[in-house]
Amino acid sequence: MTALTLDRLTKRFGATTVVDDLSLAVPAGSFLVLLGPSGCGKSTTLRMLAGLEDVTAGRIRVGDRVVVDPAVGVDVPAERRGLGMVFQSYALWPHMTVRQNVGWPLAVAGWSRDARRDRVAEVLADLEIAALADRSPAQLSGGQQQRVAIARTIAPRPDVVLFDEPLSNLDARLRTETRALLGRVHRETGATTVYVTHDQVEALALATHIAVLRDGRLEQLGPPEELLERPATAFVAGFLGSPPAVLVGGRTVGGRLVRDAVDLAPVPSGADAAHAMYRPQDLVIDPGGQLAFEVLESTPAGGAHLVTGLLGGADDARGGDRVTVIADRREAPGRTTRLRVPAAPAALYGTDGALL
Numbered sequence: 001m002t003a004l005t006l007d008r009l010t011k012r013f014g015a016t017t018v019v020d021d022l023s024l025a026v027p028a029g030s031f032l033v034l035l036g037p038s039g040c041g042k043s044t045t046l047r048m049l050a051g052l053e054d055v056t057a058g059r060i061r062v063g064d065r066v067v068v069d070p071a072v073g074v075d076v077p078a079e080r081r082g083l084g085m086v087f088q089s090y091a092l093w094p095h096m097t098v099r100q101n102v103g104w105p106l107a108v109a110g111w112s113r114d115a116r117r118d119r120v121a122e123v124l125a126d127l128e129i130a131a132l133a134d135r136s137p138a139q140l141s142g143g144q145q146q147r148v149a150i151a152r153t154i155a156p157r158p159d160v161v162l163f164d165e166p167l168s169n170l171d172a173r174l175r176t177e178t179r180a181l182l183g184r185v186h187r188e189t190g191a192t193t194v195y196v197t198h199d200q201v202e203a204l205a206l207a208t209h210i211a212v213l214r215d216g217r218l219e220q221l222g223p224p225e226e227l228l229e230r231p232a233t234a235f236v237a238g239f240l241g242s243p244p245a246v247l248v249g250g251r252t253v254g255g256r257l258v259r260d261a262v263d264l265a266p267v268p269s270g271a272d273a274a275h276a277m278y279r280p281q282d283l284v285i286d287p288g289g290q291l292a293f294e295v296l297e298s299t300p301a302g303g304a305h306l307v308t309g310l311l312g313g314a315d316d317a318r319g320g321d322r323v324t325v326i327a328d329r330r331e332a333p334g335r336t337t338r339l340r341v342p343a344a345p346a347a348l349y350g351t352d353g354a355l356l
């Protein structure tokens with residue numbers, strides 16, 4: 001199995017830095033999800049790994065082998081990096097059948113006819129598309145085409161597989177099905193996987209490790225549970241999870257974090273706190289609560305209701321923070337009520353966004 005190492009990787013397009021000094025160690029066999037808002041540099045990072053995008057500075061290692069290091073003139077071409085890649089668009093060869101599409105990379109790699117036949121049959125069965133072997137891509141649905149693309153990529157048993165939002169063109173039910181299939185393929189092949197998405201559920205379902213990126217920089221890397229339990233920054237806290245943690249902004253006054261004259265928590269001495277973090281299930285919609293709350297929408301979810309609203313209410317000149325809490329009943333949009341916060345927040349974050 002093959003580990004991946006990104007060492008101070010940087011990518012600039014003209015004067016714009018889109019990946020900024022990014023270092024990541026991806027253990028062999030892990031499933032790393034690159035997660036972050038649109039434009040944070042996820043796809044660019046994956047494309048640099050794949051060899052589809054030049055690197056401005058830094059180094060990439062696949063196992064023990066340096067595949068890119070502009071400082072010493074190393075740039076191994078994409079096809080010689082030992083990586084397989086699955087894109088958002090399926091890009092199957094239209095004039096070949098499913099069987100031929102999946103077998104082609106094996107032929108290119110010099111597999112014998114018998115070994116090719118056996119391996120193609122195996123991956124088609126694994127991806128539950130054996131019955132489609134003699135069809136052409138035009139005779140397949142989008143979901144089936146994506147399974148063929150995945151089969152074609154894993155057929156040569158690459159040590160590392162890269163995925164760029166492979167499920168984003170599928171409808172909700174197919175996404176769930178194909179997601180489960182991808183998890184199974186990963187468990188069976190053990191291939192080190194790097195997977196780009198901005199879908200929280202996909203990330204949390206598949207990842208052994210998540211790297212949250214923001215403006216081309218790494219905010220936090222770790223197992224999903226660790227990032228959810230102990231977000232290192234206010235950004236990660238407010239981004240990860242469905243719904244994410246609730247961040248209540250305030251100012252440090254006399255050693256206390258205060259919002260709209262409500263005392264939220266003591267601040268460690270010498271620190272300057274800017275946010276208190278709470279779990280969405282720990283805040284209660286209650287007319288007797290401390291903070292004004294204007295309900296924007298209420299969505300049923302798994303027997304509870306996700307209620308999104310603005311903290312501070314319409315009378316708050318600062319403008320409210322948008323937060324989502326888990327409530328036991330529906331709230332009417334447009335209603336102004338109040339939110340009761342627990343005596344102690346789950347965490348505090350400083351003015352620089354770091355965990356205090």
Ligand SMILES: Nc1ncnc2c1ncn2[C@@H]1O[C@H](COP(=O)(O)OP(=O)(O)OP(=O)(O)O)[C@@H](O)[C@H]1O
Nearest residue numbers: 013018036037038039040041042043044045197198
């Ligand atoms: N060829 C290019 N020339 C100039 N800027 C580019 C180029 N490719 C990407 N960018 C910019 O780099 C930034 C990062 O893009 P990238 O596609 O890596 O983001 P992303 O996190 O994958 O976003 P998304 O989730 O929307 O796909 C964006 O601001 C994008 O506009």
